[in-house]
Amino acid sequence: MALVVQKYGGSSVATAERIRRVAERIVETKKAGNDVVVVVSAMGDTTDELLDLAQQVCPAPPAREMDMLLTSGERISNSLVAMAIHSLGAEARSFTGSQAGVITTGSHGKAKIIDVTPGRVRTALDEGSIVLVAGFQGVSQDSKDITTLGRGGSDTTAVALAAALNADVCEIYTDVDGVFSADPRIVKDAQRLEKVSFEEMLELAACGAKVLMLRCVEYARRYNVPVHVRSSYTTKPGTMVSGSMEDIPVEEALITGVAHDRSEAKITVVGIPDTPGYAAKVFRAVADAEINIDMVLQNISKVETGKTDITFTCPKSDGPRAVELLTKQQGDIGFTQVLFDDHIGKVSLVGAGMKSHPGVTAKFCEALADAGINIDLISTSEIRISVLVDDNELDDAVRALHAAFELGGDEEAVVHAGTGR
Amino acid sequence: MALVVQKYGGSSVATAERIRRVAERIVETKKAGNDVVVVVSAMGDTTDELLDLAQQVCPAPPAREMDMLLTSGERISNSLVAMAIHSLGAEARSFTGSQAGVITTGSHGKAKIIDVTPGRVRTALDEGSIVLVAGFQGVSQDSKDITTLGRGGSDTTAVALAAALNADVCEIYTDVDGVFSADPRIVKDAQRLEKVSFEEMLELAACGAKVLMLRCVEYARRYNVPVHVRSSYTTKPGTMVSGSMEDIPVEEALITGVAHDRSEAKITVVGIPDTPGYAAKVFRAVADAEINIDMVLQNISKVETGKTDITFTCPKSDGPRAVELLTKQQGDIGFTQVLFDDHIGKVSLVGAGMKSHPGVTAKFCEALADAGINIDLISTSEIRISVLVDDNELDDAVRALHAAFELGGDEEAVVHAGTGR
Numbered sequence: 001m002a003l004v005v006q007k008y009g010g011s012s013v014a015t016a017e018r019i020r021r022v023a024e025r026i027v028e029t030k031k032a033g034n035d036v037v038v039v040v041s042a043m044g045d046t047t048d049e050l051l052d053l054a055q056q057v058c059p060a061p062p063a064r065e066m067d068m069l070l071t072s073g074e075r076i077s078n079s080l081v082a083m084a085i086h087s088l089g090a091e092a093r094s095f096t097g098s099q100a101g102v103i104t105t106g107s108h109g110k111a112k113i114i115d116v117t118p119g120r121v122r123t124a125l126d127e128g129s130i131v132l133v134a135g136f137q138g139v140s141q142d143s144k145d146i147t148t149l150g151r152g153g154s155d156t157t158a159v160a161l162a163a164a165l166n167a168d169v170c171e172i173y174t175d176v177d178g179v180f181s182a183d184p185r186i187v188k189d190a191q192r193l194e195k196v197s198f199e200e201m202l203e204l205a206a207c208g209a210k211v212l213m214l215r216c217v218e219y220a221r222r223y224n225v226p227v228h229v230r231s232s233y234t235t236k237p238g239t240m241v242s243g244s245m246e247d248i249p250v251e252e253a254l255i256t257g258v259a260h261d262r263s264e265a266k267i268t269v270v271g272i273p274d275t276p277g278y279a280a281k282v283f284r285a286v287a288d289a290e291i292n293i294d295m296v297l298q299n300i301s302k303v304e305t306g307k308t309d310i311t312f313t314c315p316k317s318d319g320p321r322a323v324e325l326l327t328k329q330q331g332d333i334g335f336t337q338v339l340f341d342d343h344i345g346k347v348s349l350v351g352a353g354m355k356s357h358p359g360v361t362a363k364f365c366e367a368l369a370d371a372g373i374n375i376d377l378i379s380t381s382e383i384r385i386s387v388l389v390d391d392n393e394l395d396d397a398v399r400a401l402h403a404a405f406e407l408g409g410d411e412e413a414v415v416h417a418g419t420g421r
Numbered sequence: 422m423a424l425v426v427q428k429y430g431g432s433s434v435a436t437a438e439r440i441r442r443v444a445e446r447i448v449e450t451k452k453a454g455n456d457v458v459v460v461v462s463a464m465g466d467t468t469d470e471l472l473d474l475a476q477q478v479c480p481a482p483p484a485r486e487m488d489m490l491l492t493s494g495e496r497i498s499n500s501l502v503a504m505a506i507h508s509l510g511a512e513a514r515s516f517t518g519s520q521a522g523v524i525t526t527g528s529h530g531k532a533k534i535i536d537v538t539p540g541r542v543r544t545a546l547d548e549g550s551i552v553l554v555a556g557f558q559g560v561s562q563d564s565k566d567i568t569t570l571g572r573g574g575s576d577t578t579a580v581a582l583a584a585a586l587n588a589d590v591c592e593i594y595t596d597v598d599g600v601f602s603a604d605p606r607i608v609k610d611a612q613r614l615e616k617v618s619f620e621e622m623l624e625l626a627a628c629g630a631k632v633l634m635l636r637c638v639e640y641a642r643r644y645n646v647p648v649h650v651r652s653s654y655t656t657k658p659g660t661m662v663s664g665s666m667e668d669i670p671v672e673e674a675l676i677t678g679v680a681h682d683r684s685e686a687k688i689t690v691v692g693i694p695d696t697p698g699y700a701a702k703v704f705r706a707v708a709d710a711e712i713n714i715d716m717v718l719q720n721i722s723k724v725e726t727g728k729t730d731i732t733f734t735c736p737k738s739d740g741p742r743a744v745e746l747l748t749k750q751q752g753d754i755g756f757t758q759v760l761f762d763d764h765i766g767k768v769s770l771v772g773a774g775m776k777s778h779p780g781v782t783a784k785f786c787e788a789l790a791d792a793g794i795n796i797d798l799i800s801t802s803e804i805r806i807s808v809l810v811d812d813n814e815l816d817d818a819v820r821a822l823h824a825a826f827e828l829g830g831d832e833e834a835v836v837h838a839g840t841g842r
Contacts, residue, residue, distance in 0.1 A: 016474060016477035016478050019478050020478055023478070050497065053437060053497075053501060054501065054504055056437035057437050057440050057441055057444075057501050057502075057504050057505040057508065058504035058505055058507055058508035059508060060508075061504040061507065061508075062503070062504065062507050064514070065500040065503045065504050065507065065513075065514075065515060066500075066504075068496060068499070068500035068503075068515050069496070069497060069500040069501065069504075071496075072493035072494075072496040072497050072500075075489060075490070075492075075493040075496070076471065076474075076490060076493050078489070079486045079487075079489035079490035079493075080474060080475065080478050080490065081478075082483070082486045082489075083475055083478050083479035083482040083483065083486050083487075083490075084478040084479055086479055086482065086483050086486065087478065087479035087480060087481075087482075092486075093485070093486075094486060094489050099565070120565070144520070144541075146517075
């Protein structure tokens, strides 16, 4: 008998009818002889409705109360799923994050899981019950206040519970059929991946693949929890995220897939004195503002001799703040100007086989060149190549790389609308 | 500095606009130099909407999950009120019933409060914060599951907190201006009562006065918590429920008011052998089915000589079950037939002065006789007279008694729509 943790997103439980369907799938898993723990997000639009209510009573709601408000969404969806399971003749008990022992830091709205002590969950399982746990939420270790985990919180809750319960697998049910070789909305013949190593999934998530949040993959990798990404609308096999890329035979899986990201902006600091320490000042200024930078390039200034230009990317939302910060310190750092460009896109090629196969970078650049796409900036890791291109050319770049590395399949990718958290 | 506990019903927080108004009243109370603890019910229709959702996923939802579902309603309203207070520049913290230390029995849907350990509430107050506590809910002492208190639960939560915190007063904000000498919807010149003793309020509540639930008054009396019933729409003084009727000077307050009740049905068991023990069998049968009986009359059978008839009243909803039970035991008890009548109403006159003033019963019966109203059944307590009449004549009976005992005032009673729990 296996212990299975399942997570269903908000779109999977958006209506009473969908809740009943989810309940059927859960009961099937139980009847197949498994212990089942289920993490459910808030129903479809609940969160937006609650946020709207909050805005109506308070322009800037305190984070503590916001968490108290929003966590009621999971409480509703989880108890409803428990009821639906009950009506199918099975026993189910729902628990809040706090009751399930999800202990977090105290930073409301973006708390981190410190520990999971699932004593009550374990007891309920031992008594033969299906257990539901409200995702996205926990209880602060210090204040005992209710907290939320922020984006991707429910996935993280599921993986954390799977780790704490030593589950055999954590199934993440979503509105796509799994992890694809590229975004099916851009590449028609994008192929579902049967198996992806943790390292590759980390790179894909970090490079903009939306199917799994980075923090969730990091958690799964650290505790070695196999994550099975599946569609809640079909019974297709989905994608298994597990194991180290070291385990993958070299002859297969040269390249895993193409990821893209439109969420970044490019900042260029022009005419910095080409003397040790000045570049550091730039990154220190940005780091002190807690702005994450991604790609970095330093080169001889095109405009001023004896000077250097530094280019980096950061989240679009942080861009203006970064520019403002740097401009403030123009005198101290001594550059001539700051350029801001948010019409860029990042396309990345990820594959464990890359490191043992020379020529991938060359082929990568040729593919983009043949498509007439200009490369702005390059960064690489052992198993990834990322380049910055004009955002109007991003989709073409994704398609060009996907074709050049022959990642296409014949299975037609199904795309559903829907969100989750 | 006083400690004030305030309770607001669901209609008082039905919209964002009303929530802001409630917040203003709370902040005023705080600025007047009081410590303030607030209990808020779920917003207007929230509970009905959740019940509807539950019905859609499960015809007979398990009580435990129902409590988990419904308690989210108070969680939402309380955090929203806390936000609204915050936007007025005051500090507020909301707690679930469990966090506030409301410990109950494990009977889901109708749990009883065992104890209140408001440690976190006290700490928040000491730190200068306004405290909000989700009404209607608690946590089971044994299973640590979330429970609900059933009808009137939020009022009881407020009174229980007031008792545990040794508050100076518990203010119950509702959609009427206070406790009236009769239902203002029936009696135009019904008078708001300034002060009512616990005993009188108990009788009024037990006789159908809706403004306060019986259990809440019982709790307030046991712990001697002054309860101030006020309108959340006006700043009128309302009604103070406190003290023993012994404290009321005999010369004033002969009669407090008239209450009426349409919720009961009348059952007559005809032709019972007039031998000791047979009547007992009737009441045992009903008692074993946990049906509460109210008024009782035994008299010589009109139809059969040497036999006796027994008439009693019970909640309309239990009527059919009672009839079925009795019919089953007709052979054993040996009566000839069971009559069921749910077209009856009960009208009651309550007043602490009653016991020391002879002739009240006479005047009572004369008033109804003058109005041409036939009395079916009479029961009395030290401070109450109740009679059963045809439900078509109930309103006339209320008006006749209200007039006969000169309970009318000049203040025009305002009636609002609205519910609460």
